[in-house]
Amino acid sequence: MSADRAPVNISAVRTGPEEEALVLEVLRSGHLVQGPMVERFEAGFAAVSETAHAIAVNNGTTALVAALEGLGVGPGDEVVTSPFTFVATLNAILETGATARFADIDGADFTLDVGAAAALVGPTTRAVMPVHLYGQPADMAAVVGMADRAGLAVVEDAAQAHGAEVDGRRVGSFGVGCFSMYGTKNVTTGEGGVVTTDDDDVAARIRLLRNQGMRARYEYVVPGHNWRLTDLQAAIGVAQLDRLDAITAARRANADRLDAGLADVPGLTVPHRAAGRTHVFHQYTVRVGPEAALDRDALIGRLADVGVGSGIYYPRLVHDYDCYRDHPRVVADPTPVAARVCAEVLSLPVHPGLSPDDLDRVVDGVRTALGA
Numbered sequence: 001m002s003a004d005r006a007p008v009n010i011s012a013v014r015t016g017p018e019e020e021a022l023v024l025e026v027l028r029s030g031h032l033v034q035g036p037m038v039e040r041f042e043a044g045f046a047a048v049s050e051t052a053h054a055i056a057v058n059n060g061t062t063a064l065v066a067a068l069e070g071l072g073v074g075p076g077d078e079v080v081t082s083p084f085t086f087v088a089t090l091n092a093i094l095e096t097g098a099t100a101r102f103a104d105i106d107g108a109d110f111t112l113d114v115g116a117a118a119a120l121v122g123p124t125t126r127a128v129m130p131v132h133l134y135g136q137p138a139d140m141a142a143v144v145g146m147a148d149r150a151g152l153a154v155v156e157d158a159a160q161a162h163g164a165e166v167d168g169r170r171v172g173s174f175g176v177g178c179f180s181m182y183g184t185k186n187v188t189t190g191e192g193g194v195v196t197t198d199d200d201d202v203a204a205r206i207r208l209l210r211n212q213g214m215r216a217r218y219e220y221v222v223p224g225h226n227w228r229l230t231d232l233q234a235a236i237g238v239a240q241l242d243r244l245d246a247i248t249a250a251r252r253a254n255a256d257r258l259d260a261g262l263a264d265v266p267g268l269t270v271p272h273r274a275a276g277r278t279h280v281f282h283q284y285t286v287r288v289g290p291e292a293a294l295d296r297d298a299l300i301g302r303l304a305d306v307g308v309g310s311g312i313y314y315p316r317l318v319h320d321y322d323c324y325r326d327h328p329r330v331v332a333d334p335t336p337v338a339a340r341v342c343a344e345v346l347s348l349p350v351h352p353g354l355s356p357d358d359l360d361r362v363v364d365g366v367r368t369a370l371g372a
């Protein structure tokens, strides 16, 4: 029992003296919104994503809406995405007035099954939205190939995958990329989002939409929004981006240590690492299969008893709630792989704040509970 020790939490938010210094710099500058620190953050993010443009917005959900609106997606259009994701993916599609459809996922890497997505494409389909879930990139070569053949735009939900790569190329550079900087994401600004793109026209349109559709002062050219990020938030982001490589390396090393301790536990499947794709381990998610000595809920309880946090991301298909059931713009085709995965996934602590001892406690907790 570990009641005398601090629990090993599923997430931890860490900022340091670099964030503090930059936030103070903004406070003293008197320029709090859409100013020089936002520009500095955008330049840093574009460099990290290897894209021509990075447009900061107020959160990751907005980034998804902005990408779709920037591409001209709206009422009458269909967007094909994954049913195994955070609800923001779905809500963003609905916010634009478009219709959401769901293709099944790959049972190994939990990202979009591109063949299944292709089968849903019809005359009104405008975009495909893969989700780089848990930090594992979707199979972007296949997604882009499918989208090109079908004439679709690609919008990447990269909210959990800052710095992840496919064949040496950063996520967010394959289509229009959407990132979140929510408190627990790999890069945080508290709340925040970024859209990345190489398309000058899409970038210009999103910049217009972000600031009330205003081109020059009080010159409105399109009905817009207030999607602006503050310089205070951007300051935190600038410091975080400087540490991105270290953050990613720590998460990957923690995942290696968990793999080494858990790979042989009967009934447990450790995360798949697809060839050519760099998993940045926003979450370390195992599957608790029917052969495991305990079911998932019992395992969560046993881990909690020894002070190890865990979480279910996500317990149900994203549209499997009453508020979406009869929604006229939510089309739910059967996705049996995703339905099975929802019942088996369990995320274990992997964040950079963990010590080797913390990781050993996670491994020991799981092994002991499952009698391995």
Ligand SMILES: *Cc1c(COP(=O)(O)O)cnc(C)c1O
Binding pocket: 059, 060, 061, 062, 085, 086, 088, 089, 131, 157, 159, 160, 179, 180, 181, 182, 191, 192, 193
């Ligand atoms: C966090 C997240 C979002 C939304 O980001 P917010 O900044 O919370 O609005 C979208 N998609 C996925 C997969 C996420 O994990």
